[in-house]
Amino acid sequence: MNSMHDIWGQRFFHYVNELQKYMRYVFTGHLAIVFMFAIGAGGYAYSEWLKEVPLNFPSVWIVAIVLSLLLMKAAPTTLLKPADIVYFLPLEDQLPNYMRRSLTWSTFSQLPLPLIAMIVALPLLKATEVGTSIEYLLVILLIIALKGVYVRTEFNVRIANDEFIWPDRVLRLALAFLVIYCGFLWSPAVFLVGIIVAILYAKFWEKKARQFPFPYEQFIELEQNRMMRFYRFANYFTEVPHLVGSVSKRSWLTFAMKRATFKRRDVQSYLVVRTFIRTDDTFWLWLRLTTLSALGAFLIPLPIVSFIFVGALAFATAVQLILALEGGVEFTMDQLYPEEQEKSQNKAVRSLVRKLIWLQAVILLLAALPLYGLSLIPMLIALIALIIGEATIRLTQERTTEF
Structure with missing residues (x-):
């Protein structure tokens, strides 16, 4: 196999099959009943509470904080394996094509949570008379744009300076919070300004990352830890042979x-x-x-x-x-x-x-x-x-x- 395009396709197909193999044991009929009760009770309590929520309730603060936290962490899903340190060397000139598809998948796979949070927050914003329908649509578009930019930013930060990952996340958290908060209270034009600032910040790290070799070990470890978290979750429902335990001194x-x-x-x-x-x-x-x-x-x-x-x-x-x-x-x-x-x-x-x-x-x-x-x-x-x-x-x- 001499094409990174084919390698990504094969890896992604295997990854999806691995998820499906274990998720069928997770989302069973019993869990569906639990979700039905939980969502029904939560939705009923939420709707009853909205009837009495005061107009001065800090809904903008809560929505901005929740959305910012969901947008902040944007670790890329690369599907890399330990053998790639050697296996990818002859194909390293095609690595950008592989990573482009990786970042695209990372963006779309991380979008559901912030979008669901925004949809859930819409009745609260309407009940407290914050924003209009146009502003709600602009925030949804902002979420999609910022998630894509943030995924690429974290990817480049990990290449250029892996010790700056959490300071970078804090900066992106602050930017997202200010843009959403000020956009609702001041002007929708703030959303456009925020996207421009995020893109410029991402371009800065992209330019800086070109000066460094690709850190295979770091991204392989990140991918292994990500899959191990999934296996630990699946292990609550069925036996997972891939699971490796970890300990902490505490x-x-x-x-x-x-x-x-x-x-x-x-x-x-x-x-x-x-x-x-x-x-x-x-x-x-x-x-x-x-x-x-x-x-x-x-x-x-x-x-x-x-x-x-x-x-x-x-x-x-x-x-x-x-x-x-x-x-x-x-x-x-x-x-x-x-x-x-x-x-x-x-x-x-x-x-x-x-x-x-x-x-x-x-x-x-x-x-x-x-x-x-x-x-x-x-x-x-x-x-x-x-x-x-x-x-x-x-x-x-x-x-x-x-x-």
């Missing part, structure tokens, strides 16, 4: 870790707590599910819907943490002890999961207070999370004992 959570002792009964508890805190998959899994539960308790005004939502996530938290903490196949030194290692590990895992469910329930109680006040409902939300979490722990233990 010294700021040292106070929550058990201290080492010389008692054999503390071995599994010591290991399990450290495994949870320092393993990225398990730690971020609990944090994500707890954050989603807290947002549901904070935003969903219908108690019955909130009960179902919180209960479902409490069940997911308990099940996935137990499976993740007990599913490791790595050899550890405690397996050399002449004890019932599996039994003591199961006990330590369930003890930790029980504590995490209690912590989640306390967070849910605090999150529900602003919406429901000092009433019975916040306590019921926390109690449901506790009951379902405890029942899941016990039923999982009984099922394991049967096997």
Whole structure:
């Protein structure tokens, strides 16, 4: 294969097939029902809230911040592989053609989120009497233009000066915020000025990037990390053989870790707590599910819907943490002890999961207070999370004992 055009086509076809292979396990009928309830409850709460929103509500600030954040991060999708460091050398004169198609795909694949956010924000802007239909259309065109320019800017910044990536993102965040905010409050002409400034800024980095060789290692690592994030997400729904775990020290959570002792009964508890805190998959899994539960308790005004939502996530938290903490196949030194290692590990895992469910329930109680006040409902939300979490722990233990 002697054409970068053919190589990109083959890579893209393989990439799409890889996504489809795992996404069919993610978007199942059960998840569709969850989405239907979540979107329905959220849409109902949003529409009811819009009937009472005051005209002085800072809708422009919120819309400008959200859209700016979604436009800011514009990492390119290159589909590069480790072997390309050598394989692409004879075809390096065709690399711009490959990257052009890569940046085009990166732009279109990142557009849905900011466009959906803008569509969701339209009723809020109308309710607070901000902007006109023409300005809304101009903002949508601005989003499309800025996303394309920002993707190319970040691509060139990574080539010219990879240490300037986050300062560059902050600059682009500030530019997008000022353009959207001032465009709504002052004049639609600000949108055109913002696009011109963004293009000039992008041209500056494009000119600077021509002075440096293409950093294959950096873009290959970026691509591998991006795919690994997708595999970790898909692994919540099905087994992914490509998944490679990662760990972080998290010294700021040292106070929550058990201290080492010389008692054999503390071995599994010591290991399990450290495994949870320092393993990225398990730690971020609990944090994500707890954050989603807290947002549901904070935003969903219908108690019955909130009960179902919180209960479902409490069940997911308990099940996935137990499976993740007990599913490791790595050899550890405690397996050399002449004890019932599996039994003591199961006990330590369930003890930790029980504590995490209690912590989640306390967070849910605090999150529900602003919406429901000092009433019975916040306590019921926390109690449901506790009951379902405890029942899941016990039923999982009984099922394991049967096997």
